[in-house]
Amino acid sequence: MTAHNRSRYSRYRGGPDPLAPPVDLAEALDAVAEDVMAGYSPRHALQEFLRRGGRNREGLDDLAGRVQQRRSDLLGRHRLDGTLNEVQKLLDTAVLEERKQLARDAMMDNTDRAFREMQLQNLPKSTAAAVNELASYDWQSSTAREAYDRIKDLLGREILDQRFAGMKQALEDATDEDRAAVNEMLQALNELLDKHRRGEDTDADFQEFMARHGHFFPENPQSVEELVDALAQRAAAAQRLLQSMSAEQREELMQLSAQAFGSPELMAQLGQLDSNLQALRPGEDWTGSERFDGEEGLGLGDGTGVLQDLAELDELAEQLSQAYSGSRLDDLDLDALARQLGQDAAVTGRTLADIERAMQDGGYLQRGVDGDLRLSPQAMRRLGRSLLRDTAKQLSGRQGRRDTRVAGAAGDQTGSSRQWEFGDAEPWDVTRTITNAIRRTIADGGDPGRGLRLAVGDIEVTETEARTEAAVVLLVDVSFSMAAEGRWVPMKRTALALHHLVSTRFRGDRLQLITFGRYAQTMDIGELTALPALREQGTNLHHGLLLAGRFFRQHPSMQPVLLLVTDGEPTAHLLADGESWFSYPPDPETIRVTVAELDRLGRAGMQATFFRLGDDPGLERFVARMARRIGGRVVAPEAGDLGAAVVGEYLRAHFRGRPYDDADWAT
Incomplete structure (x- = not known):
C-alpha cells in the first residue's frame, strides 16, 4: 500500500500575509498631493490621509473612535462590587444553614443555642466585620462551615x-x-x-x-x-x-x-x-x-483585567493620535488592536502602516536639507502623469482637435530613418529595426528563426522635418487672491501637468516656472507644488516679465512662448534699487513699466497667451489691451479647466496652429 504524505493547513502566523496584494498607493499619493498643493506640508498631508482613510478603508480617526467606544462600553457595563457580593451571598448561606442546624438540634443545651442564635442575630451589618467576627465561631452545621x-x-x-x-x-x-x-x-x-x-x-x-x-x-x-x-x-x-x-x-x-x-x-x-x-x-x-457605572459586577481578578484593558485602550488612543514627537504607525501595537477591536482593526492598522512606510521608504516622500518631508521627483512624475491624463480627457472633448497624424514629439515624417539616440521621442521605424536585429544575429552566428533579442544599436527612428524648439515660460500669479478664490490648487495642477508634458514628450523644449506676487521668482516644480499661500499684497507682473525675458535670452535659438495665468491687474513693480513698489488701485507707473517690458518681449518674437481667471472688469480690459499690443491671445477658463486650457495653448503654439492628436502625447 502506497503511503501518502498528509498536509495540514491553518492560518499563517509568521507575520503579515505574504500572499496579500501590494498596497495601492495611487489614492494615497493623489490625496497627499492635493493637500500639499493646497498648502499643507507633505508630512501633515500624509497624516491627514491616514486619519481620514481611503474610499473603502477606515482611517486612524475611525479606529480611535472605536477605541473610545470600547472604553465607554467597559465603563458603562461593569461595577466593582462583584467579589463583595459573592462574599455576602456565601455569608448569608452560612448563617442560614447554621440557624437551620440550631433549630434541628434537639440535644443542644438551650443556653448554648440561645447564645449562638443571639451571636448570629447580632452580626455587624458590615460584611467584612461579620466575616471576621465569625472567624472563631464553632460551626454546628457542616454545610455552613463549608460555605464560610x-x-x-x-x-x-x-x-x-x-x-x-x-x-x-x-x-x-x-x-x-x-x-x-x-x-x-x-x-x-x-x-x-x-x-x-x-x-x-x-x-x-x-x-x-x-x-x-x-x-x-x-x-x-x-x-x-x-x-x-x-x-x-x-x-x-x-x-x-x-x-x-x-x-x-x-x-x-x-x-x-x-x-x-x-x-x-x-x-x-x-x-x-x-x-x-x-x-x-x-x-x-x-x-x-x-x-464605573454599569450593572455587571466584577470580581477582583476580572476587574483588574478590565483596568488593564482600559490602560491598553489608552495606549492605543495615544498611538492612533500620532501626536507625540517622532510618531510613526510602526509604533501601533497590532496585537493590542486585535485584542481590543478584533482582527479587522489590526488589518486596517497594518495597511495604514504599510501605506505610511511605502510612501516614505518607497521613494514618494523624501527628506529635504531642512529635515522635513517633501514630495520626491518620482512622486512628482507620477502626479504629473495622472494630471496630464486628466487634461487629455478634457481636451479630447473639444472639437477639431483630433484630425491629424502628427506625432507629439516631432514634425512631419520625411520617409528616412536614423539610429536612435538618447532623448529621441520620434516613432520607431519597426521594419528597419527588425532588419538590423536579424543581420546582427546572423553575424553573431545565431539563428533568427529561434527568436530575436533587440539591442539598442538595432533601433532606428523615423526622421521628421526640423521644427523650432520652444523656450516656454509659465508665469503664474501667486498673490493671496488666488488662494482666497479657490484657484491655488488648479494653478499648481496646471503647472504639474505642463511640466510632465514638456519633460517627457517634448524634451527639446525648455520650460521655466515663474511665480509673481509682491516679488517674482523662478521655481522648480517641487518648490511650486509645496508653495504655501501667503497673505501678502501685490501682483508684480513687471518683475515676472523681467525674469521671463532673462530666460528667453538664455535660449536665443528657441521660439519664446509665454503662458501667463493671473486673476488681477498689476499692483506692484520693481524699482531701480530692487525693492517692490505696491499701490492699489494700480499706480500709472506700475502699468507703464509693465507694458514697456511686455512690448520689449513682443518685439523679440514672443508668442503669448493670457489666461484670465475671474470676471474683474479692470483685469479684463487690461489683459485684452496687452494681448492686442503683441498679437497674443486671451483665454478665460473656469478654474477647473485651467490645466486643459494651458496645455492646449502650449500645443497650439508648439504646432503653430496646426491640429494635433492628444492621444499621441498624453500616454
Missing part, C-alpha cells in the same frame, strides 16, 4: 488573581499542597526581585526561578525585565481598581483580605511583592482611577 470556608478560598483566589491572571480558576478546589506551592513561589519571586533591585541577580537566578515556578506565568517571560513588566502592569491595574472603588468598598476589602486562605503570610508576601514592583517600575500608573 469558601469565603476564605474565594478571597485568596481573587486576591491572587489580581496579581497573576488566571489564578482564580487555577486554584479552584485547590489543596493545601497547591496553596503551599503558591506561597513558595511568592517567596522565591520576592527574593529574585529583591536581588534585582540591588543589581545582584544573574540570568542563572531567573532561569532557576522559571524552571521551578514557570507554570504560574503563561506569558512565558524571557528575562527578569519581561517578568517585572508583566507583573507591574497587572499590579498597577490592581491598585487602580482599588482606587476606583468607593471608600466603603475599599475598607471592606482591606478587612476581608485578612481571611484570604486564612493565611496572613499570603498577604505579607503580596504586600512585599507590590513594594518591589512599585520600586522597580515607578513609571506605571499606581494612583489612577476610573468611574
Whole structure:
C-alpha cells in the first residue's frame, strides 16, 4: 500500500500575509498631493490621509473612535462590587444553614443555642466585620462551615488573581499542597526581585526561578525585565481598581483580605511583592482611577483585567493620535488592536502602516536639507502623469482637435530613418529595426528563426522635418487672491501637468516656472507644488516679465512662448534699487513699466497667451489691451479647466496652429 504524505493547513502566523496584494498607493499619493498643493506640508498631508482613510478603508480617526467606544462600553457595563457580593451571598448561606442546624438540634443545651442564635442575630451589618467576627465561631452545621470556608478560598483566589491572571480558576478546589506551592513561589519571586533591585541577580537566578515556578506565568517571560513588566502592569491595574472603588468598598476589602486562605503570610508576601514592583517600575500608573457605572459586577481578578484593558485602550488612543514627537504607525501595537477591536482593526492598522512606510521608504516622500518631508521627483512624475491624463480627457472633448497624424514629439515624417539616440521621442521605424536585429544575429552566428533579442544599436527612428524648439515660460500669479478664490490648487495642477508634458514628450523644449506676487521668482516644480499661500499684497507682473525675458535670452535659438495665468491687474513693480513698489488701485507707473517690458518681449518674437481667471472688469480690459499690443491671445477658463486650457495653448503654439492628436502625447 502506497503511503501518502498528509498536509495540514491553518492560518499563517509568521507575520503579515505574504500572499496579500501590494498596497495601492495611487489614492494615497493623489490625496497627499492635493493637500500639499493646497498648502499643507507633505508630512501633515500624509497624516491627514491616514486619519481620514481611503474610499473603502477606515482611517486612524475611525479606529480611535472605536477605541473610545470600547472604553465607554467597559465603563458603562461593569461595577466593582462583584467579589463583595459573592462574599455576602456565601455569608448569608452560612448563617442560614447554621440557624437551620440550631433549630434541628434537639440535644443542644438551650443556653448554648440561645447564645449562638443571639451571636448570629447580632452580626455587624458590615460584611467584612461579620466575616471576621465569625472567624472563631464553632460551626454546628457542616454545610455552613463549608460555605464560610469558601469565603476564605474565594478571597485568596481573587486576591491572587489580581496579581497573576488566571489564578482564580487555577486554584479552584485547590489543596493545601497547591496553596503551599503558591506561597513558595511568592517567596522565591520576592527574593529574585529583591536581588534585582540591588543589581545582584544573574540570568542563572531567573532561569532557576522559571524552571521551578514557570507554570504560574503563561506569558512565558524571557528575562527578569519581561517578568517585572508583566507583573507591574497587572499590579498597577490592581491598585487602580482599588482606587476606583468607593471608600466603603475599599475598607471592606482591606478587612476581608485578612481571611484570604486564612493565611496572613499570603498577604505579607503580596504586600512585599507590590513594594518591589512599585520600586522597580515607578513609571506605571499606581494612583489612577476610573468611574464605573454599569450593572455587571466584577470580581477582583476580572476587574483588574478590565483596568488593564482600559490602560491598553489608552495606549492605543495615544498611538492612533500620532501626536507625540517622532510618531510613526510602526509604533501601533497590532496585537493590542486585535485584542481590543478584533482582527479587522489590526488589518486596517497594518495597511495604514504599510501605506505610511511605502510612501516614505518607497521613494514618494523624501527628506529635504531642512529635515522635513517633501514630495520626491518620482512622486512628482507620477502626479504629473495622472494630471496630464486628466487634461487629455478634457481636451479630447473639444472639437477639431483630433484630425491629424502628427506625432507629439516631432514634425512631419520625411520617409528616412536614423539610429536612435538618447532623448529621441520620434516613432520607431519597426521594419528597419527588425532588419538590423536579424543581420546582427546572423553575424553573431545565431539563428533568427529561434527568436530575436533587440539591442539598442538595432533601433532606428523615423526622421521628421526640423521644427523650432520652444523656450516656454509659465508665469503664474501667486498673490493671496488666488488662494482666497479657490484657484491655488488648479494653478499648481496646471503647472504639474505642463511640466510632465514638456519633460517627457517634448524634451527639446525648455520650460521655466515663474511665480509673481509682491516679488517674482523662478521655481522648480517641487518648490511650486509645496508653495504655501501667503497673505501678502501685490501682483508684480513687471518683475515676472523681467525674469521671463532673462530666460528667453538664455535660449536665443528657441521660439519664446509665454503662458501667463493671473486673476488681477498689476499692483506692484520693481524699482531701480530692487525693492517692490505696491499701490492699489494700480499706480500709472506700475502699468507703464509693465507694458514697456511686455512690448520689449513682443518685439523679440514672443508668442503669448493670457489666461484670465475671474470676471474683474479692470483685469479684463487690461489683459485684452496687452494681448492686442503683441498679437497674443486671451483665454478665460473656469478654474477647473485651467490645466486643459494651458496645455492646449502650449500645443497650439508648439504646432503653430496646426491640429494635433492628444492621444499621441498624453500616454
